[in-house]
Amino acid sequence: xxxxxxxxxxxxxxxxxxxxxxxxxxxxxxxxxxxxxxxx
Amino acid sequence: xxxxxxxxxxxxxxxxxxxxxxxxxxxxxxxxxxxxxxxxxxxxxxxxxxxxxxxxxxxxxxxxxxxxxxxxxxxxxxxxxxxxxxxxxxxxxxxxxxxxxxxxxxxxxxxxxxxxxxxxxxxxxxxxxxxxxxxxxxxxxxxxxxxxxxxxxxxxxxxxxxxxxxxxxxxxxxxxxxxxxxxxxxxxxxxxxxxxxxxxxxxxxxxxxxxxxxxxxxxxxxxxxxxxxxxxxxxxxxxxxxxxxxxxxxxxxxxxxxxxxxxxxxxxxxxxxxxxxxxxxxxxxxxxxxxxxxxxxxxxxxxxxxxxxxxxxxxxxxxxxxxxxxxxxxxxxxxxxxxxxxxxxxxxxxxxxxxxxxxxxxxxxxxxxxxxxxxxxxxxxxxxxxxxxxxxxxxxxxxxxxxxxxxxxxxxxxxxxxxxxxxxxxxxxxxxxxxxxxxxxxxxxxxxxxxxxxxxxxx
Numbered sequence: 001x002x003x004x005x006x007x008x009x010x011x012x013x014x015x016x017x018x019x020x021x022x023x024x025x026x027x028x029x030x031x032x033x034x035x036x037x038x039x040x
Numbered sequence: 041x042x043x044x045x046x047x048x049x050x051x052x053x054x055x056x057x058x059x060x061x062x063x064x065x066x067x068x069x070x071x072x073x074x075x076x077x078x079x080x081x082x083x084x085x086x087x088x089x090x091x092x093x094x095x096x097x098x099x100x101x102x103x104x105x106x107x108x109x110x111x112x113x114x115x116x117x118x119x120x121x122x123x124x125x126x127x128x129x130x131x132x133x134x135x136x137x138x139x140x141x142x143x144x145x146x147x148x149x150x151x152x153x154x155x156x157x158x159x160x161x162x163x164x165x166x167x168x169x170x171x172x173x174x175x176x177x178x179x180x181x182x183x184x185x186x187x188x189x190x191x192x193x194x195x196x197x198x199x200x201x202x203x204x205x206x207x208x209x210x211x212x213x214x215x216x217x218x219x220x221x222x223x224x225x226x227x228x229x230x231x232x233x234x235x236x237x238x239x240x241x242x243x244x245x246x247x248x249x250x251x252x253x254x255x256x257x258x259x260x261x262x263x264x265x266x267x268x269x270x271x272x273x274x275x276x277x278x279x280x281x282x283x284x285x286x287x288x289x290x291x292x293x294x295x296x297x298x299x300x301x302x303x304x305x306x307x308x309x310x311x312x313x314x315x316x317x318x319x320x321x322x323x324x325x326x327x328x329x330x331x332x333x334x335x336x337x338x339x340x341x342x343x344x345x346x347x348x349x350x351x352x353x354x355x356x357x358x359x360x361x362x363x364x365x366x367x368x369x370x371x372x373x374x375x376x377x378x379x380x381x382x383x384x385x386x387x388x389x390x391x392x393x394x395x396x397x398x399x400x401x402x403x404x405x406x407x408x409x410x411x412x413x414x415x416x417x418x419x420x421x422x423x424x425x426x427x428x429x430x431x432x433x434x435x436x437x438x439x440x441x442x443x444x445x446x447x448x449x450x451x452x453x454x455x456x457x458x459x460x461x462x463x464x465x466x467x468x469x470x471x472x473x474x475x476x477x478x479x480x481x482x483x484x485x486x487x488x489x490x491x492x493x494x495x496x497x498x499x
Contacts, residue, residue, distance in 0.1 A: 003090070003217075008139065012058065015063060015080075025054065029053060032163070033056050033132070034132050036059045
């Protein structure tokens with residue numbers, strides 16, 4: 001399975017607690033998806 | 041990168057950040073870096089895993105770490121602490137609206153970031169989609185192989201979490217880059233520990249998973265958790281007690297109504313005292329040996345119909361200490377010793393895997409056994425409290441213990457092996473001590489014993 005296919009179905013909460021489907025971020029525009037090591 | 045957000049947006053793209061700490065730290069991070077784009081939280085590391093990002097202590101002990109820290113300081117970063125998983129590394133992906141990946145950077149160590157110009161090049165309208173599968177970098181594999189040679193002769197440093205981290209350096213990332221949506225997998229003892237993590241990982245790869253559990257409430261809770269964590273709705277529960285042959289027959293009748301591509305014999309017990317099942321068998325022998333043998337036999341027609349079936353016996357490193365006992369498998373002539381009963385039946389599982397592999401050689405069915413190393417599971421904590429107390433700081437996570445089960449279940453390459461014994465995705469010897477070896481006649485007697493017990497009508 002492609003990495004983006006696996007990522008697109010994952011739902012994560014944003015910093016205000018709203019659940020967002022990762023795949024929705026690249027619908028209609030490209031994204032730079034950055035995984036940071038830690039918040040610090 | 042925060043200084044170049046305008047360059048990213050000028051190309052019609054958005055910057056989306058994923059972190060693994062708590063919401064309050066995310067808010068602090070947003071304020072500190074003055075970010076106004078999406079900031080997402082992934083405390084379970086699901087997206088990190090799906091993205092194939094690295095995790096481990098070895099990566100955080102790189103000699104390049106001081107150089108990276110200095111570079112970060114010069115660029116204005118002031119690390120105040122680590123919130124979230126301290127061993128998780130990051131990465132950067134550029135994804136087009138059609139889902140094609142035009143840039144991927146997997147951090148190799150702390151402070152390892154991609155050049156911003158490479159990221160911006162991935163946003164170029166003419167950027168080519170990148171090839172998804174790539175082998176593990178050779179230096180990493182060489183390091184893993186070299187360190188494995190050092191730690192593998194010693195049980196503690198091989199079976200523990202350090203052993204997993206070292207062995208995992210040789211793992212190929214593409215091995216589990218598979219789509220299991222057409223597969224139906226059965227996992228016994230799936231409500232906790234290694235069984236749960238196996239079911240979770242297979243569900244995460246898209247498989248339909250049936251959890252085979254004794255306890256309905258715990259099974260339902262596990263199924264709900266897997267559905268919630270993976271978004272996979274094809275998770276169901278079948279109640280079965282592997283120590284009860286009537287229960288095994290009833291469950292098999294229900295399971296045989298659908299296809300069976302993967303069967304994981306994981307359910308295990310380690311009682312303090314001898315318990316006799318209603319079939320007149322000692323509980324450990326019934327649960328680890330006779331019940332799984334019967335389940336395999338009853339599901340054989342379904343397995344034979346699969347184009348690529350896998351049967352995995354989850355044994356234990358404890359089996360290295362014992363040979364097969366055919367004199368008194370039911371413990372009617374010996375003072376009961378639960379740990380010894382466990383080791384003897386785990387030895388029997390390894391032999392049964394080999395015998396089943398021979399039995400099914402004419403079919404596309406791979407039958408293998410494995411041991412998970414020392415994993416911190418609820419079963420270990422409750423059954424071996426002293427061992428758990430002494431070793432808890434070096435035990436693997438249940439997911440690390442389950443890794444080889446998942447690999448044997450899902451990796452296309454693992455199909456090439458049958459009748460083998462694995463640990464950390466690598467074939468291993470089945471005997472370390474000469475007195476544990478069995479004869480061909482012993483193996484035949486074990487098979488006949490299982491066949492005879494399974495043929496007997498349940499009480």
